[in-house]
Amino acid sequence: MSPLSETRSEVQDGDRNPSRRSEMEPNSVQDRHDLMTFLSQSLISEYHVVHDDQVKQTSTFPKAYIVEVEEKSRSSGVPFWSKYFPVVEPTKDETLIRAYDSKGSAFFIDERDRRFCLIHSIAKTDSTDRVVRSLFDNSTDGFDRAWLPTQFLLNTHLGYLRGFKFAHQPLAQGILRSGSLQDVQIETPQVIPDEYFKPELEPMLDEEDSPIDLQLKLGPDSGIPVNDRIPVSKVRRSSLSVRDSATAAPDFAAILKEDVFESRRSLDWIQYRAFTDRSDEILHSVYANGKVTASGTSIGLHMHGLDQIRRSYSKDIRTIERDYSIGWVSTGSGSSLKGTPMIIRFSDALRINDLRLFARSIFRAARPFRLFGYPHSISDGRLDVEAVDLHTGDTFSVELTPEWMRIFLPIGSCGNVIARLLTNLQHAMNSETSLLGGDATVLLIGGIGGE
Amino acid sequence: MSSEELKFVNAFVGFFIPSLELWPAPFQNDDFSVNGIEYPIFVTVGGKAHRPTPELIMTSGSVQHCILLEAKSGSASTTQARSYAAVTPSELVGQGLADADVDEANAKLDVIYICNFKNYTHLSADLGRSNLEFPIVTYGESIFQLAEGTLSSEKLHEVFVMGIDTNGQSWPSHYVQCHSKSDPGDLAATVMKHAVAQLLAEDLIDIENLCAVSVDFWLKRGSDNKKVFRERISEILTEASLTELQEYFMRQNGKKGARVWVRRGNKKWSSASLDKLSDSVENFIQRLQDEREFRKDQPPLLRYVDQA
Numbered sequence: 001m002s003p004l005s006e007t008r009s010e011v012q013d014g015d016r017n018p019s020r021r022s023e024m025e026p027n028s029v030q031d032r033h034d035l036m037t038f039l040s041q042s043l044i045s046e047y048h049v050v051h052d053d054q055v056k057q058t059s060t061f062p063k064a065y066i067v068e069v070e071e072k073s074r075s076s077g078v079p080f081w082s083k084y085f086p087v088v089e090p091t092k093d094e095t096l097i098r099a100y101d102s103k104g105s106a107f108f109i110d111e112r113d114r115r116f117c118l119i120h121s122i123a124k125t126d127s128t129d130r131v132v133r134s135l136f137d138n139s140t141d142g143f144d145r146a147w148l149p150t151q152f153l154l155n156t157h158l159g160y161l162r163g164f165k166f167a168h169q170p171l172a173q174g175i176l177r178s179g180s181l182q183d184v185q186i187e188t189p190q191v192i193p194d195e196y197f198k199p200e201l202e203p204m205l206d207e208e209d210s211p212i213d214l215q216l217k218l219g220p221d222s223g224i225p226v227n228d229r230i231p232v233s234k235v236r237r238s239s240l241s242v243r244d245s246a247t248a249a250p251d252f253a254a255i256l257k258e259d260v261f262e263s264r265r266s267l268d269w270i271q272y273r274a275f276t277d278r279s280d281e282i283l284h285s286v287y288a289n290g291k292v293t294a295s296g297t298s299i300g301l302h303m304h305g306l307d308q309i310r311r312s313y314s315k316d317i318r319t320i321e322r323d324y325s326i327g328w329v330s331t332g333s334g335s336s337l338k339g340t341p342m343i344i345r346f347s348d349a350l351r352i353n354d355l356r357l358f359a360r361s362i363f364r365a366a367r368p369f370r371l372f373g374y375p376h377s378i379s380d381g382r383l384d385v386e387a388v389d390l391h392t393g394d395t396f397s398v399e400l401t402p403e404w405m406r407i408f409l410p411i412g413s414c415g416n417v418i419a420r421l422l423t424n425l426q427h428a429m430n431s432e433t434s435l436l437g438g439d440a441t442v443l444l445i446g447g448i449g450g451e
Numbered sequence: 452m453s454s455e456e457l458k459f460v461n462a463f464v465g466f467f468i469p470s471l472e473l474w475p476a477p478f479q480n481d482d483f484s485v486n487g488i489e490y491p492i493f494v495t496v497g498g499k500a501h502r503p504t505p506e507l508i509m510t511s512g513s514v515q516h517c518i519l520l521e522a523k524s525g526s527a528s529t530t531q532a533r534s535y536a537a538v539t540p541s542e543l544v545g546q547g548l549a550d551a552d553v554d555e556a557n558a559k560l561d562v563i564y565i566c567n568f569k570n571y572t573h574l575s576a577d578l579g580r581s582n583l584e585f586p587i588v589t590y591g592e593s594i595f596q597l598a599e600g601t602l603s604s605e606k607l608h609e610v611f612v613m614g615i616d617t618n619g620q621s622w623p624s625h626y627v628q629c630h631s632k633s634d635p636g637d638l639a640a641t642v643m644k645h646a647v648a649q650l651l652a653e654d655l656i657d658i659e660n661l662c663a664v665s666v667d668f669w670l671k672r673g674s675d676n677k678k679v680f681r682e683r684i685s686e687i688l689t690e691a692s693l694t695e696l697q698e699y700f701m702r703q704n705g706k707k708g709a710r711v712w713v714r715r716g717n718k719k720w721s722s723a724s725l726d727k728l729s730d731s732v733e734n735f736i737q738r739l740q741d742e743r744e745f746r747k748d749q750p751p752l753l754r755y756v757d758q759a
Contacts (some may be wrong), residue, residue: 326626328668331551335671336465337485337626343471365725372647372725375639375731376740380619386644390725393652395644395664398626406473408625438469439479 015413016427024321026106028097030092035108035120040299042122062299064306065119066290067314068416070142071391081109084135084230099373101131115145127397129291142392144416146290146313147423150267150431152446156312158284158305160275161249165241168264171368171428174357175350223301232408238264245273263349266423266431274301288423312446313419319417320444324437327411340438344405347432361401368424371417389417419444454637454743455705456522456535456629459565460488460506463520464626464737466615467509473621477610481538482513486548488627489676492519492544501534505562506630510543511685516604517543517560523574527564532581535562559603563588565726571598586611589658593617627667631676635687636743639736641665642687649713658685658710681710687739688712695735699728 027040039062045421051308075096082088085107116286117445121128135143148156177242238333240261242251248271255261268288273296280298287293290435292309326339353354356375360437363385373387385398394413399406409418422444425433435443469479487508487568494501507520517540521527540558549558568591575598578585586600590613597611617627628641645664649656658681660745662671666680692712694703703711718724 041457071757185677326671331484331486335486335668336550338699340468341470341623341625343473363723363729365729366722372651372729374640374643374736376733376736377624384624384640386640388644388648391650393648395648397628397644399624401620406470406621433485436471438471438476440471441468 002337003328008324010115010141012215015083026098026100027089029096029098031106031431032093032096032110034091035096035110036069036299038108039120039302040378041229041304043294043296043299048287060122060124061293061295061300061335062120063125063291063293065284065300066146066292066307067117067132067135067309068117068142068144068146068305068317069115069117069412070144070414071115076114079113085131092238103127105131107131113310113314115285116310116311116317124295132291136370137367137384138288144391144414144420146310147416147419148286148288148290148309148313148446149198149419149423149435149444150288151268151434152263152271152313152316153445155446156272157287158272158286158308159282160163160245160272161252162245162273163243163248163285164252164267165239165268165270165430166238166255166261166265167239167268167427168261168266168431169237169427171361172425173361174352174354175429176353176450239268240264241268244270249393254286263347263430263432266426267390272305274305276301281296288427309446316446317415317419319410321413324443325409325411325413327417329411339411342407342418342443343411343438344407344425345429345436346403349432350430351402355402357385359383362421362425362428363387365390369421370427375400376391389414391420393419393441454634455524455567456506456638457627457633458622458624459522460520460622460630462590462595463507463565463619464509465623465671468626470621470623473618474623475617477615478607480513481516481606483509483511483516483518483624483682486510486543486550487671488669490548490671491549491673492538492542493600494534494542495534496537496572501530503531503534503538503539505535507627508543508548510549510553510558512550512554514604514606515558516607517549517553517558519560519562521562521564523564523566524568524732525570527574527577529577529581531576532583532585535585537581538562539736540550561586561604561607563602565590565595568598568719569593575599593619610667626727629666629680629689631672631679634739634743634746635690636681636682636736636741638665639687639739643691643732643736644685646688646691646712647728651720652708654714654717656688656712657704658688690739691735695731695738696728699731 007434017446024038024041026038029035042060042062042450077094078088078090081099086102086159087100089098091098094409095111097111099107099109101107105127106121108120110118110120119132122210136145167328214302242248255265269285271283273283274282280301282294282301284302285293285310292325324340324342326341328335329338346352356378359375362369365372370390372390373389375383375384375385377384382399382401385400386395388395392414394417396410396413397408407418409415422433422435437443459480464485465474466476467478467481467498468484470478489504490508491502493505505519506522506548508515509518510516515568519535519538521535538560540553541555542561544553544555555649560633562577563586564574565588568589571589575587584600586602587598588595589598594614594616595611596614597608602611631639642661642665645661646656662677662680663685665684666672671673700712700714701711703713
C-alpha cells in the first residue's frame with residue numbers, strides 16, 4: 001500500500017459539494033471528519049476517460065455494512081481486525097480503523113458501538129460484498145450481519161419512499177402455500193411444466209422506456225412441496241421491484257391492497273430519498289442483509305441515517321436479550337428462573353404439511369439460516385428442536401407446530417440469531433411471518449427513535 | 452420426578468409466564484419467580500430433621516405468596532406430607548429459596564400436590580391417612596382443576612376451582628428440561644445439543660461444562676444430585692460415542708474413566724458434514740426415546756431390571 005496524496009478537501013457548506021473532484025486518498029483519513037470527506041467524493045459515481053471511446057468507473061457510491069461482532073471473545077481495534085484484513089491501520093480516532101483487502105480496496109471500520117460496527121467503503125459492490133461475506137463465512141468469532149426484517153425496513157423512514165424490492169426464495173420445505181397456484185393439483189412436483197410458472201402480471205416495462213422499473217420473476221413456488229435437501233443455489237428466487245420516486249409509494253400501497261405477490265412481500269431492499277430545505281439530498285438503499293448504500297449530495301444525511309438504523313437495530317436486539325431470553329439469574333441468596341419465550345407466528349396463508357421436513361430445511365447448517373439443529377419428541381402436529389447458532393455456538397430450543405414456533409433463547413445468548421431466523425423465514429417461507437414476545441409485544445420492528 | 456412429573460412442572464411454570472394465548476398464564480402479572488427445582492427444604496418435625504424436596508418452589512414478593520409444587524405419578528407418603536406441613540415462608544427465606552421481597556411474617560404458603568386425574572383417588576387416600584389437608588390439582592381432559600383442598604391465595608383458589616383449560620399441542624417443554632430421575636431418553640436431546648456446541652467450538656466435550664449448561668439449577672444442586680447427573684450424562688455420551696455418533700467423538704486418550712470426550716479426526720466442518728451429524732444425533736435421540744417408551748410398557752419389575 002503506497003502512501004498517496006494527502007490532499008484534504010474540506011467539507012464545505014455543511015458537506016455538500018457534489019461536483020468537486022477531491023483527490024483525497026484513504027490513507028489520509030484520520031478521523032470522522034476526514035471519513036465524511038473521503039466518502040463524499042463518491043456520492044456521485046465518478047468515471048474517467050481511458051481511451052477515446054472508453055470510460056472507467058473510478059469509484060462507486062458509498063456503502064456501509066452493519067456488522068455484529070460477538071463481544072465475548074473480542075479484543076479491540078487493530079489487533080482484532082488484523083485477523084480478517086491483510087492490512088489494518090489505526091487512525092487518530094481509536095474507534096475508527098482503516099483496513100485494506102488483498103486487492104487494496106479500502107474499508108473503514110467504525111467501532112463506536114463495539115458490538116454493532118459499521119464498515120464503510122467506496123470500492124465496488126462485488127468486491128465489498130465478497131469481503132464482508134468472508135467475515136461471516138470463514139470466522140468462528142461470532143461475526144454476523146444485521147438482519148433487517150420487512151417491518152423493520154418499513155419503519156426505517158429515512159425519507160420519502162423511492163423504491164422497494166420484494167424477494168422470495170422458497171427455501172423452507174414441507175409447506176403448502178396458498179396463492180395463485182393453490183388450485184393446481186400436482187402430484188409429481190419434479191416434473192411440473194414451465195407454463196405453471198407464468199407470471200400473472202403483464203410483461204414488465206423496460207427501465208429505459210418507462211420511469212417504472214417493474215421486474216417479476218416467478219419461481220417454482222406456490223403449493224409445491226420440494227424434495228428434501230435441495231441445494232440452496234438451485235432454489236429459484238422470485239422478485240418484484242419498483243424504483244421510481246413518483247410512483248413508489250402508491251405502487252407499494254396498491255400492491256399491499258391486491259393479491260399481487262401475496263405472501264412473498266418480504267423486502268430485499270427499500271429506498272428512501274431525504275432532503276433538507278437547503279437542498280441537501282440523499283438516496284438511501286437499505287438492504288435486508290444490513291447493507292446501506294447512498295447517493296446524492298449530503299454525506300451528513302448518510303451518516304445520520306446510518307446511525308439511526310444501527311441504533312434502532314441495536315436497541316431491538318438488546319431488548320430481545322434483556323426481556324425475552326430465559327434462564328437462571330442470581331437473586332441475592334439464590335437463583336431464579338426469569339424470562340419469557342418468543343413466538344414466531346406463521347401466516348394463515350400457508351400450511352406446513354410436513355413438520356419434520358420443514359424443521360430440517362430451517363435447521364440445516366447452511367446459509368442463510370446457519371443453524372444446526374435436530375428435531376425430537378415428534379408427535380402429531382408438534383415437535384421440538386434443539387439448535388446451535390453456528391455464528392456464536394450459542395444454543396437455543398424451539399417448539400414447533402404448523403401454526404407457530406416458540407423460541408427459548410437462554411440468557412446470555414446472542415439475540416441476533418432471532419433476527420436472522422425471522423428475516424430469513426420471511427424470505428424463505430412467508431412475508432407475513434412475525435415475531436412476538438410472550439407478552440404480545442411485536443419485536444424486531446425497528447422505528448427510529450434512538451436508544 | 453418422572454417424565455409425567457416433569458411435564459406437570461413445565462405446565463405449572465407456564466401458568467406464570469406469558470406465552471400469548473398458546474398456554475394460559477393467569478398468574479403472569481403476579482410476579483412469581485421459580486426459586487428452586489428439586490431443592491430440599493430443611494425442617495424439623497417432632498424434633499427430627501427432614502428435607503422435603505418439592506419439584507418446584509415459586510415465590511412472589513408482590514403478592515406475598517409461596518408455592519411448593521409436589522408432582523405425583525404414584526403414591527404419597529405420610530412422612531413427606533408431614534414434613535411439608537412443617538414448611539413455612541421463614542424456612543424458604545432463611546434458606547435462600549424465596550424472592551428478596553418475601554416477608555416471612557406475612558407471606559402465605561401453599562403446598563400443592565398435582566397429579567393426573569386417574570391417580571387422584573389414590574393420592575387423596577394417601578394424603579388422607581396423614582390427617583393433613585393439602586390442595587390437590589388434577590389434570591384430566593386438558594383441564595387443570597382443584598380437586599380438593601383450599602389455596603390460601605384467593606386468586607389462585609378461584610382460578611383452579613374454575614379450572615385452567617389447556618391445549619396439549621402447546622404444552623411447554625423447555626422451562627425445566629431435566630430432573631434427577633430423568634431417563635436417558637428425556638435427557639439426551641438437551642445433553643446432545645450442548646455436547647455438539649462444545650464439539651463445534653472446542654473440539655472437546657468436558658463433562659463438568661456439559662452438566663453446568665445442560666442441567667437446570669446446576670449450581671444449587673447438592674453434591675449427591677450432581678453426582679447422579681454426571682454419571683447419567685457420561686452414560687449418554689459413552690453410548691453415543693460407541694453407536695450412532697462413534698465417528699464423531701471418543702473418550703480422551705481412549706481411557707475408560709476419562710470425563711472428557713474429544714473429536715475424532717480434524718476435518719473441517721462443512722454444511723454436508725454438519726447435516727450428517729445432525730442426522731446421527733437425531734437417530735441417536737430417537738432410539739433412546741423409543742427405548743424409554745418401550746420401558747414404560749414393561750411390567751414394573753422388568754422395568755426395574757432393565758434400568759438396573
